[in-house]
Amino acid sequence: MVGPLASLKVLDFSTLLPGPFASLLLADMGAEVLRIESPTRMDLLRVLPPHDRGVSASHAYLNRNKRSLAMDLKQPEALDVIKQLLQDYDIVLEQFRPGVMERLGLGYEALKAINPKLIYVSITGYGQTGPYKDRAGHDINYLALAGLSSYTGRADSGPLPLGAQVADVAGGSLHGVIGLLAAVIARQQTGLGQYLDVSMTDCAFSLNAMAGAGYLACGVEPGREDQMLNGGSFYDYYRSRDGRWLSVGSLEPDFMKRLCTALGLEELANLGLSPQPAPQKRLKDALKVEFEKHDFAELCAMFAGLDACVEPVLSLSEAVQHPQMQARELVTEVPRGDGTSQLQMACPLKFSQGLPQPGHIGATLGQHTDQVLDELGYSVERIAELRRAKVVL
Template identity: 75%
Template sequence: MSGPLSSLKILDFSTLLPGPFASLLLADMGAEVLRIESPTRPDLVRVLPPHDGEVSAAHAYLNRNKRSIALDLKRPEAIEVVRQLLIDHDIVLEQFRPGVMERLGLGYEALRAINPRLIYVSITGYGQTGPYKDRAGHDINYLALSGLAAQTGRKDSGPLPLGVQVADVAGGSFHAVMGLLAAVIQRQQTGEGQYIDISMTDCSFTLHAMGGSAYLACGEEPSMESQALNGGSFYDYYRTRDGRWLSVGSLEPQFMQQLCAALGRPELAARGLSPRPEDQRALKRELQVAFELRDFDEWCELFAGLDACVEPMLSLSEAVEHPQLKARELVVEVPREGGDGQRQIACPIKFSDGIPAPRHIGAKVGAHTVDVLRELGYDDERIAGLKAGKVIG
């Protein structure tokens, strides 16, 4: 089985999370991804704890199914290797600050002169233009500047540091994959590649799908606990008697009626359907009292038989064992060298024709350097010279 993206060959210069997550999705769907890594400055995710044996669990997951070649890009001989690879690899993914690839001689204009079909994707915090283009940042900064953090949290305690990297993944990774595949489709029609500028802040800003549209069209500024879906209504989390939590999303009348009947308070349904803020606040107080009358397991058993949009808040270990996620086969065993496989999160995209089984966890730095150079026609003597000159690792 080759996968729907088996025709794509990608040079991946990215590190950390956004670029590697994007190329993970592409590799899972069959694309051939070759990581270009420094032999002296390793991707920091490689040392990120916890470790499974000697391997960072995060690195092993984010870089599965990819090959690795170690090149010192400050050396002309390494740049020549990249230029040769471009004859066959016609997609580049990079995540340096603006101007870095140009200074290395690997910018879009220089590389498209070698291969006009080149699709070149740059992921940065703020994009290639604007006053912040050279500024450092992390996920929390992009969420803050894009306005998302201002409507996520509680009025009395402020914004929440989220447990997942929304700007990096939903912003950078997903939009990079979408842009890349759109460019591939256009190239099939025109024969020409193009440059794609992905800003994690830009893409986070577009996640204001509902609150942003309301503000721009009507001037209604979203803030914490001011909207139906961010804590401004009964749509929220509720603590049980034993300190666990349930999610309640019973927005539609039929779900609200089932919720209130299950709580033994059918008369509350009318408040749930009222748009008046005072009714919503009153209902929330009633729900808080009601849910604290029973333990978590009791509520789970009760709502398991109802279609009321009430579900338990699970820990990750509980989610892994949940029958729905198990039925969807969201955990997969991935081979690794010299040992048992490693359990990882599976590709979530389901194709009727299937995708290739995972081939291996993230590889060591330069694990495939010699293989790649031999594929380019380098003989053993020339490879030994590159090693001696510390061009490759």
């Protein structure tokens, strides 16, 4: 079986999370992805714990189905290899700071001259322009500057460090893939590629969605726990008697009525419909009291058959075993390459014609160097010369 993106061939120069997650999605959907890795400056994701049989689980997941060519891009012979690859690979994904690829002779203008159909995607923290373009940053910084952290968290304790990398994944990775595929469609019409400047901060800023729309159009500045969906209403998490948590999102009247009836608070159901803080606080306080009268298992059983938008906060181990996750086949077995397999999260996209089964976990550094150079016509002797000269690993 081939995936819907089987016609795409991608040179991936990225490391860590944003670029690799983007190319993981492409590879899962059938694209051929070749990672170009430095033999001297390791992708730190390779050593990130925890490890499975000496291999980083994160690296094994984020880089599955991709080949690895280890090559020193600072050497002239490496540029020759890239130029040859561009005859066949017409998408480049990179994640260096602005100007790095240009200094290596691998900028968009230089590579476009070799292949005008080239689609070139640059994922950076702050984009290719602006006073912050050369500034270092991480996910937490992008969320802070984009305004998202200003109304996320608790009023008395401030913003919370999120467990998921929202700016990296929802910003850089997903927006990068959306833009890349849009450029592919445009190329089908024009025959020409183009350059995509993807800023994780820009994309995080767009995730303000409702709060940002309200501020720009109406001047309403959101704060922590003062909006309907950020803790300023009953829409929140509630602790059980034994210290577990449940989520309550019973926004619609029918759901609110079922929630309150289940907890013996029928007379308070109308409070959930009020936009005013006082009724919301009264309802929220009452819900806290009632939830803390019951153990977690009792609450789960209470709401299991009740369509009230109340769900337990599950650990990862519990989420993996949940019937919904299992029915959706969100865990898959990926070959390690030694006859065994590793459990990984599956591609979440469901196509009626299906997707190809994962081929292998993330490759070792330079695992496919000889194979790729052989495909380009390099002799065994020439490959050995490049290895002795430390051009390739």
